[in-house]
Amino acid sequence: MRILQIINSLETGGAEKLILDTIPHYVKAGIKMDLLxxxxxxxxxxxxLRALDCCNIIILKTSSNKKDIYSPGHIFKLKKILKNYDIAHVHLFPAQYFAVFAKMLSGAATKLVFTEHNTTNRRIQNKLFKPVERFIYSKYHKLVCITEEIVEIYARYLGSKDKLALIHNGVDLSKIKTAVRYAKQAILPRLTPADKIIIQVAAFRPQKDQATLIRSLVQLPDEFKLLLVGVGDCLEACKELVATLKLQHRVFFLGQRMDVPRLLKSADYVVLSSHYEGLSLASIEGLASGSPFIASNVPGLREIVEGAGLLFDEGDAAGLAQHILALDQDPALYSKVVTRCEEQAERYDISLMVDKHIEVYRSL
Structure with a gap:
């Protein structure tokens, strides 16, 4: 069985990180898998991924222009490649569309699988896109939904659950558990041992809400410092907000990092402020970090965090700050939340997810 994973790019993001983390596990399980x-x-x-030397990586366009992702020419290149694989597992838009068109043009017998990573898809709510979306989804043999809420959304939209498979995302928990904590000044020379570190790991995209987390710092004492890991189109707007609030000495932008497990282990509080999620890998990593995890009370986070970490209302900077202060002032609460978070994270180990995907592949 030869499987091709197809995604727009491996720029920072949850779906992208999932590809990086899971391919070695599939290969270890005896699955022949490549990436496009x-x-x-x-x-x-x-x-x-190249350093792991576990799969072939096919890149259709190398350039400095990210908009090349949307080039229709990819369809014709993909058309020639699909026939070499039994299954193509597709992630995100426009890959979702391009894979269908390439298969139609090629006449390949390749079975198509698509993972729906988010609870929100504006195209299924758009009158112009609705018939197109239904057509695209009809060409997939299996639609993997990463949360129960996504299953319900697409069961209503498609009128059936026949093609739907519920598979929660997973994280390699061993990487988090074995990560070695940094000394604070090893992260940034400006940090001191007395500083209390808050961290968010997330791409700077409209879906995320780093702005609320930044604003919460105004209501916290000066020893609280914020580390923001990630890159993206909204990064400059967040930097401007930091300057406006005069928080340059307390908010630090670390860019894209490959040592996220160590950074999480080094933080005192892990936060994910967002407007919506699918089943966020960052949230699972936050739960497993050994620090309290605090998240927005929004779809895709509420289901994972409730009863384990703490939730604050979307956009409520004051509520977020109050949670952090309550944890800081009550060591017993701090320890209780950490224990609950770690127990919850165990439900999302990467091996469980990989096994379920292999079951789907073998069923096709």
């Missing part, structure tokens, strides 16, 4: 990217500009995730 529409675009790359020497991304760190690509370098990391």
């Amino acid at each position: 990217l529409f675009w790359d500009d020497d991304q760190p995730f690509v370098k990391a």
Whole structure:
């Protein structure tokens, strides 16, 4: 069985990180798996996967222009490649569309699987896109949904659950558990041992809400410092907000990092402020970090965090700050939340997810 994973790129993001982390596990399980990217500009995730030497990486376009992801020419290149694989597992838009068109043009017998990573898809709510979306989904043999809520959304939209498979995302928990904590000044020379570190690991995209986390710092004492890991289109707006609030001495942008487990282990509080999620890998990593995990009370986070970590209302900077202060002032509560978070994380080990995907592949 030869499987091709197809995704727009391996730029920072949850779906992209999932590809990086899972392919070695599939190969170890005896699955022949390769990866196709529409675009790359020497991304760190690509370098990391190459270093593992576990799969072929096919890149259709290398350039400095991320918009090359959307080039229709990829369809014709993909058409020639698909027939070499039994299954193509597709992630994100426009890969979702391009894979269908390439299969139609090629006449390949390749079975198509698509993972729906988010609870929100504006195209299924758009009158112009609705018939197109239904057509695209009809060409997939299996639709993997990463949360129960996504299953319900697409069961209503498609009128049936026949093609749907519920498979929660997973994280390699061993990487988090065995990560070695940094001394604070090893992260940044400006940090001191007395500083209390808050961290968020997330791409700077409209879906995320780093702005609320930044604003929460105004209501916290000066010893609380914020580390923001990630890159993306909204990064500059967040930097401007930090300057406006005069928080440059307390908020630090670390860019894309490959040592996230160590950074999480070094933080005192892990936060994910967002407007919506699918089943966020960052949230599972946060739960497993050994620090309290605090997240927005929004779809895709509520289901994972409730009863383990702490939730604050979307956009409520004051509520977020109050949670952090309550934990800081009550060591017993701090320890209780950490224990609950770690127990919850065990439900999302990567091996469980990989086994379920292999079952789907073998059923096709």
